[in-house]
Amino acid sequence: MQQTILVVDDTPTNIQVLFDLLDASGYRVAIAKSGEIALQRLENSLPDLILLDVMMPGIDGFETCRRLKAAVATQDIPVIFMTALSDTVDKVKGLQLGAVDYITKPIQHEEVLARINVHLQLRQLNQTLEAQVETRTAELRQALETVKQTQIQLVQSEKMSSLGQLVAGIAHEINNPINFIYGNLKPAEEYMRDLLGLIECIQTEVPELPEAVQKYVEDVDLEFLQADLPRLINSMKLGADRIRQIVLSLRNFSRLDEADFKAVDIHEGIDSTLLILQHRLKSTDTLPAVKIIKDYGDLPLVECYASQLNQVFMNLLSNALDALEEHSERQRAAGQAFIPKIQIKTQDLGDGQVAIHIVDNGGGMSEEVRSKIFNDFFTTKEIGKGTGLGLPICRQLVVEKHQGQLHCESHLGSETEFIITIPIKQLAIETAADESLLTIA
Incomplete structure (x- = not known):
C-alpha cells in the first residue's frame, strides 16, 4: 500500500x-x-x-x-x-x-529518504505491536471471563451439592424416627381409648371405690386426664404430621435424585422454600412478622431442574428478607411503623412460558445499584455477609440452564420485583431451535 x-x-x-x-x-x-x-x-x-x-x-x-x-x-x-x-x-x-x-x-536527498524510511518502519512496527497487544489483551480478557464463569459454576456446583446433601441428610435422619413415632401414634391412641374405657367401666360398675383408690383418683385429677389425654394425643399426631411435611419439603427442595429435566409443580418448590425459611418470617427484635402474599395462578407442570430452580427461589427470597430487615431498622430508627411484605405471584403467560414474580417492600434500590446487581462479585452487603455471586448464579441457572429470563425492576424508596420467565417445555424449545438451524442451513 x-x-x-x-x-x-x-x-x-x-x-x-x-x-x-x-x-x-x-x-x-x-x-x-x-x-x-x-x-x-x-x-x-x-x-x-x-x-x-x-x-x-x-x-x-x-x-x-x-x-x-x-x-x-x-x-x-x-x-x-x-x-x-x-x-x-x-x-x-x-x-x-x-x-x-x-x-x-x-x-540531502539520501539523508531525507533514509530518515523517512526509518521512521515509517518504526511506526509500522509500533502499529503491528499495538495490534498484537490488543489481540493478546482481548484473548487474556476472554480467558479471564472464562475463568470467572468457571469459578462461578464451580461455586454453584459446590454450593448446590453441599446444600442438597445437607438438606437430604437432615431429612433422612429425621424421617426414620418421625415415621416410628407417627406409626405408633395410632395404636397408642387405641390403647388410650381402651384404658379410658376401662376406667369408665370401673367407675360405672364400682361406684364406691376403695379409699386408697379414691384418694389416688383425686390426686391425679382423673377427670382432667380423661378430658385432656385425647387432646394431647391429637396434638402429638398434628405435630408428627407437621414434621413429616417438613421432611417432605426438605426432600422436595434438595431433589438430589433428579439430575435431568422433570415436569414439576412450581408452587410446591416455592412452598418448600418458604417452609425452610419459616424461621426468618417470624417476628424478631429487628423485624416484625413478614406477611407472605401468595397469588398463585393456574400453572401446568413445568419441565426444569427442580433443585436448581428451588435454589433460585431460595436466593431471591433470602435477599428479599435481607432487604426487609435493613429497611425495618431504618424505619424503626425514624420512628415509623413498617409492615414487611413479600408477594409471590405466578402466571401462565399463554405463550408456552410461565412467570414467577417475587416482590418485596424493602425500600427498593437506586438505578445505579440495580444496573450492577447481576455483575459477578458485586454486593452491597457488608464484608462476610455477601459474596456477590448469588444473583449472577441465579441468572445463569435461569438463562443458561432453563432458557429463560431473569430481570429486576426497582425504585428507591419503593418496592423491588424480580421476574422469572421460563418455558413450560424445555424439549420443545430445543427442538424448535434445531429446526430453525436446519432451515437456515
Whole structure:
C-alpha cells in the first residue's frame, strides 16, 4: 500500500524539491503551505508521516506540532522537522514537543529518504505491536471471563451439592424416627381409648371405690386426664404430621435424585422454600412478622431442574428478607411503623412460558445499584455477609440452564420485583431451535 507524506513548507522551491524526490521514491505526496492549512487538511485525511518546516508565517512549526500532538487523531503521526537552524536549543524544543527527528536544510536527498524510511518502519512496527497487544489483551480478557464463569459454576456446583446433601441428610435422619413415632401414634391412641374405657367401666360398675383408690383418683385429677389425654394425643399426631411435611419439603427442595429435566409443580418448590425459611418470617427484635402474599395462578407442570430452580427461589427470597430487615431498622430508627411484605405471584403467560414474580417492600434500590446487581462479585452487603455471586448464579441457572429470563425492576424508596420467565417445555424449545438451524442451513 502506497504511503502518504504531508510536506508543510511555505517555500515553493523546497516543496518542489521534496515533491519530486518523494514521488520518484514511490510515496504519495500531500502539500500544505502553512500550519493552518496543514491542520485543516488533517481533518479529512491522515498521512503516514509529516515533514514540517519550523519557520513559517502564521503559526510556526513548533505550534503546529504542539497542536498535532494534542489531538487524539494525529498524535501518533511521526513528525520530522525541517530547519536551517543549527541551534541545539531549537532542536531540543522540537523533540520535547513530540517530533521524532530533524532534517537540516539544504536538504540531502539520501539523508531525507533514509530518515523517512526509518521512521515509517518504526511506526509500522509500533502499529503491528499495538495490534498484537490488543489481540493478546482481548484473548487474556476472554480467558479471564472464562475463568470467572468457571469459578462461578464451580461455586454453584459446590454450593448446590453441599446444600442438597445437607438438606437430604437432615431429612433422612429425621424421617426414620418421625415415621416410628407417627406409626405408633395410632395404636397408642387405641390403647388410650381402651384404658379410658376401662376406667369408665370401673367407675360405672364400682361406684364406691376403695379409699386408697379414691384418694389416688383425686390426686391425679382423673377427670382432667380423661378430658385432656385425647387432646394431647391429637396434638402429638398434628405435630408428627407437621414434621413429616417438613421432611417432605426438605426432600422436595434438595431433589438430589433428579439430575435431568422433570415436569414439576412450581408452587410446591416455592412452598418448600418458604417452609425452610419459616424461621426468618417470624417476628424478631429487628423485624416484625413478614406477611407472605401468595397469588398463585393456574400453572401446568413445568419441565426444569427442580433443585436448581428451588435454589433460585431460595436466593431471591433470602435477599428479599435481607432487604426487609435493613429497611425495618431504618424505619424503626425514624420512628415509623413498617409492615414487611413479600408477594409471590405466578402466571401462565399463554405463550408456552410461565412467570414467577417475587416482590418485596424493602425500600427498593437506586438505578445505579440495580444496573450492577447481576455483575459477578458485586454486593452491597457488608464484608462476610455477601459474596456477590448469588444473583449472577441465579441468572445463569435461569438463562443458561432453563432458557429463560431473569430481570429486576426497582425504585428507591419503593418496592423491588424480580421476574422469572421460563418455558413450560424445555424439549420443545430445543427442538424448535434445531429446526430453525436446519432451515437456515
